[in-house]
Amino acid sequence: MQSTHNVQRLLDLFGTMCRIRAFETAALNAHKEGVVPGPLHVSIGQEGVATGVCLNLATEDRITSNHRGHGHAIAKGAGVQGMMRELFGRDGGHCRGKGGSMHIADFSVGMLGANGVVSGGIPIAVGAAQGLKMMRSSAIAVCFFGDGAINRGPFLEGLNWAALYQLPVLFICEDNGVSAFTATDTVTAGPGVMARAEALGVPGVSVDGNDVMAVDEAAARLVAEVRAGKGPRLLHARTFRITGHTSTDAAAWRDPASVEEAKTRDPIDRLAVVLAERGIAAADLDAVRKAAREEMDAAVADAKAAPWPQEAIAYEDVQDVGAVAYSGVSA
């Protein structure tokens, strides 16, 4: 890895990745404990992508995410207490307990929502970019999707549209090589996402997504181009999902050797090596990891202690006109 970055930047990247890892590890443990309901899709091993991209964004920039969205939300600045409460389905969650892990959103920091449908965020990001451009905003839209999404229609429609109207949108293909339980290359014809983007007039850059410095550098350049009005860009970040598709998927079908090999390319450990080379003491890095764990353990404790939402909340936030009234269902 080159290290043209200054040390503070590296520490920022390291700190954010550690917080994402700690959040998801804590959430996964809580899920195993049985206190987080529903499916949980974690991005352990992929933290370099969310971090390297989002640390190049301003608060007013908007992102759309996917079902594996905790890292994107944290890197964009979403409050982890509201996120953890949301995962637990408790009062005070960002989505009032109506979204859960798969629908984390925090509009106050430009996080326009995770999405339960593969490629679902692509049209939304394209439209956000169109609206921002129309309103002469300097903000841009960034859209995170996986390699599985390139086989859905909205990928084609969305990239064509963004190029056609020269919209300020940056597409991030977070390529972990698996579409749910199936290796993506076994279900994808042709040379893949870069060729498809190029064919649609969206210039792209491909990087090692587990090299957070490479992601950071590429994202900085692409964000600047998009913000300068040069039209859409695509960042292809190759990474690895160390865990299964969901919290209950052991991913036993994968070659264990590939997982062990991937762990040697862990983005956090790799950056730790660089930081050590740059003179940061191991104890200082451990302190960062420890602080992240403590922050997320506290979020779990807070979520466990938080009350369940009042039943009436189920009837709120449907629509202004034509909403059905709560009449005390369980009363």
Added chain:
Amino acid sequence: MSGQSVTLVEAVRLAALQEMRRDPTVWVLGEDVARGGLYGQYKDFLPEFGPERVVSTPISESVIMGAGLGAALVGTRPIIEMRIFDFVMCAMDELVNQIAKIRYMFGGQAKPSVVVRMPHGIWRNSAAQHSQMLEAWFVHLPGVIVVTPSTPADAAGLLVSAIRSDDPVLFFDPKNLFPLTGEVAQVIEPIPFGKARTVREGRDLTLVSWSAILPAVEQAAATLAAEGIAADVIDLRTLWPWDEAAVCASVEKTGRLLVVQEAVTAAGFGAEVVSTVIERLGPARVKAARRLGAPRIPVPFSPPLEDAVKVTPAKIVAAAKAVMAG
């Protein structure tokens, strides 16, 4: 307010024009809208508002729908034109999983202020993929408003409300009625959702309907009147919310209900109307209640075959007489 006699398509054109002049965040996207739209409902919008607010799009329904949503999330008010209702099938994820859910799933952080225009119904022998009336599907979908006007004035006033609404509004233009003329005010005032229009008053029978079949219902009511059967004719105008109170008040008076829909009868909105009336009034106060709609077959192409599925004034008269005998 002095009015003007215009066609329904001109009425909705004027309504959208008025709102785009009033609010610079309103814009329209869809296939061919810069050319005025398939029906001329956006005629002359491009020269006035420019290509940024009158966006002719690729034939990409997923992104037409989803981009409208994304643009709403950053503070604009898109009119999403689907060209013909049937094409919304290509954008169902964006409509059903995204637009209708996003406010709720995100705990109220988002207000998807979009209007989705879906001209629907039987039209010029266009066959099974250009003639459907599946408005009942969307009544079943929490999070949206369902608008089904039948006159130029109602279409214009309801479109104004739709554009100003923070809720997502599914606006079913009655495309077969686009040439229908009627009076529309110079300044188009919004018409509230959930208020029915009483078309005609009578003591014997309640006829409830909506959208493109209304002229046939009115013809049938005139025929029935000539034979001494006086019908209350109610145009629901919106199916969600819908005016339960107006319908129940009428059936309380007449005791007899016929719901007329262009759509397939089975599991259509007429079933909801009949059930609601019987639940609210009790079976003892409803002497007879029936639905009239299309058989559960796709809309065929050939004129005589298409005629076979159409609800006509004669069929309505016959059904009304059956209700009177019931």
